[in-house]
Amino acid sequence: MGSVANRTERREKSDRQLILLLLTGSTFLIWFGPTPRLAVADPDLIREILLSRAEHFDRYESHPMVRQLEGEGLVSLRGEKWAHHRRVLAPTFHMENLKMLLPFIGKTVVDMAEKWVTMADPASGEVEIDVSEWFQIVTEDAITRTAFGRSYEDGKAVFKLQTQLMAFASEAFRKVFIPGYRFLPTKKNTSSWKLDKEIRKNLVTLIGRRQEATDDERLQGCAKDLLGLMINASSNGGRRGQPVSPITVNDIVEECKTFFFAGKQTTSNLLTWTTVVLAMHPEWQERARQEVLEVCGAHDIPCREQLAKLKTVSMILNETLRLYPPAVATVRRAKSDVVLGGYHIPRDTELLIPIMAVHHDARLWGPDATQFNPARFADGVARAAKHPTAFIPFGLGARMCIGQNLALLEAKLTVAIILQRFEFRLSPKYVHAPTVLMLLHPQYGAPVIFRSRSSSQTPDRHV
Numbered sequence: 001m002g003s004v005a006n007r008t009e010r011r012e013k014s015d016r017q018l019i020l021l022l023l024t025g026s027t028f029l030i031w032f033g034p035t036p037r038l039a040v041a042d043p044d045l046i047r048e049i050l051l052s053r054a055e056h057f058d059r060y061e062s063h064p065m066v067r068q069l070e071g072e073g074l075v076s077l078r079g080e081k082w083a084h085h086r087r088v089l090a091p092t093f094h095m096e097n098l099k100m101l102l103p104f105i106g107k108t109v110v111d112m113a114e115k116w117v118t119m120a121d122p123a124s125g126e127v128e129i130d131v132s133e134w135f136q137i138v139t140e141d142a143i144t145r146t147a148f149g150r151s152y153e154d155g156k157a158v159f160k161l162q163t164q165l166m167a168f169a170s171e172a173f174r175k176v177f178i179p180g181y182r183f184l185p186t187k188k189n190t191s192s193w194k195l196d197k198e199i200r201k202n203l204v205t206l207i208g209r210r211q212e213a214t215d216d217e218r219l220q221g222c223a224k225d226l227l228g229l230m231i232n233a234s235s236n237g238g239r240r241g242q243p244v245s246p247i248t249v250n251d252i253v254e255e256c257k258t259f260f261f262a263g264k265q266t267t268s269n270l271l272t273w274t275t276v277v278l279a280m281h282p283e284w285q286e287r288a289r290q291e292v293l294e295v296c297g298a299h300d301i302p303c304r305e306q307l308a309k310l311k312t313v314s315m316i317l318n319e320t321l322r323l324y325p326p327a328v329a330t331v332r333r334a335k336s337d338v339v340l341g342g343y344h345i346p347r348d349t350e351l352l353i354p355i356m357a358v359h360h361d362a363r364l365w366g367p368d369a370t371q372f373n374p375a376r377f378a379d380g381v382a383r384a385a386k387h388p389t390a391f392i393p394f395g396l397g398a399r400m401c402i403g404q405n406l407a408l409l410e411a412k413l414t415v416a417i418i419l420q421r422f423e424f425r426l427s428p429k430y431v432h433a434p435t436v437l438m439l440l441h442p443q444y445g446a447p448v449i450f451r452s453r454s455s456s457q458t459p460d461r462h463v
């Protein structure tokens with residue numbers, strides 16, 4: 001008990017340090033940024049900014065290094081091209097469509113759990129797993145299915161190349177930025193260009209194959225995927241005769257990059273933090289397990305209807321997203337001079353919305369704002385805090401995260417399957433050090449000790 005209390009104290013200390021860092025970070029941005037920047041933490045003003053019409057505020061233009069990582073897709077596009085891509089891609093994330101992916105994602109999670117069982121020490125029945133690494137397998141699989149659907153195997157090859165490309169880009173991101181350096185033919189740049197060329201070549205082949213198959217695909221009622229929707233849109237042009245620029249192979253390449261960037265690490269970070277907090281709070285772990293066993297049974301892969309009934313698991317996921325939001329901030333740019341909360345904001349000012357700081361604000365969440373208390377979400381998200389905009393892990397408004405349904409469904413499914421099969425606690429090696437490198441992640445990984453609930457149990461398959 002003493003060690004849990006000490007750990008909680010240590011956790012709160014390092015969380016406070018992180019918030020301080022974030023706030024100091026934003027002050028730094030205000031003074032030294034190349035464009036005027038302002039951090040806005042008032043929920044009324046945040047609401048006004050995020051729900052305003054696009055002619056007032058829009059996404060800001062990200063740094064070329066960041067764009068190289070995130071792709072020139074939905075996250076960074078603006079104006080009519082963004083609206084067109086968002087319309088085209090939205091059906092991928094409708095619940096009815098995602099439902100079709102559940103058995104496949106579930107199978108990946110069960111395979112992962114079975115591997116953990118085989119890795120366990122025969123004497124103790126326990127295995128130590130760095131969940132921050134393993135969950136990436138699950139989220140990469142889910143995003144590959146969402147992006148490529150029935151071309152899953154070819155898609156996997158494309159994303160494998162993309163992982164290598166992103167490794168180069170994120171290494172460059174960590175170094176001092178020298179303008180123009182990325183155009184020099186250094187060894188790493190040449191390798192990046194080669195990879196980029198290969199990705200494009202693979203995608204062109206894949207698109208060719210799918211173009212021949214799209215009619216069949218519609219008839220067969222397959223799940224809608226990024227590739228299929230974009231290929232259809234490129235051949236159909238704008239809807240209702242709207243004059244939009246046609247979707248090109250380059251657009252598809254860039255959206256693939258964006259999906260991979262925006263969808264993989266974010267969701268694996270949510271899963272990692274959820275496992276960590278459940279390991280820290282065994283009483284909530286047990287409460288969630290009892291719910292899962294009651295609703296879904298001990299072995300089967302939960303279906304969509306069962307997942308919808310997991311209220312305690314939802315509360316835990318929300319509380320994790322509140323304390324450890326994978327995306328710690330989002331940014332908008334004023335497109336014209338505007339008055340906001342009585343202040344005159346000049347055109348082109350970048351407004352930083354510090355999601356993490358808002359989520360930890362004691363004025364909104366009460367004196368236990370830094371503590372893990374899923375019960376605060378018992379009456380739903382809107383009633384959890386003193387202001388409805390106090391909880392914004394996926395942003396808000398027209399540019400809200402398009403992948404929210406996928407992320408939550410995937411996280412619920414994974415947590416449920418793990419709770420069915422394992423009891424777990426933090427490894428003594430775990431150091432609580434949330435840190436930000438684009439996203440919020442545990443600086444020294446997340447080693448967790450798992451013990452199979454029944455070593456003789458062989459999970460049934462429902463696929």
Ligand code: HEM
Pocket residue numbers: 050074075076086258259260262263264266267270325326327329330331392393394395396397398399400401402403404406407
């Ligand atoms: C726990 C997981 C996730 C978190 C916390 C998260 C968070 C966010 C946030 C904060 C934004 C900015 C919203 C705004 O500025 O108002 C965003 C945008 C976006 N996210 Fe996610 N995200 C997650 C998972 C995903 C997944 C699985 C995908 C799948 C492709 C995805 C794709 C995107 C895209 C494309 C955008 C840009 C949307 C637009 O501007 O139209 N995200 N996300």
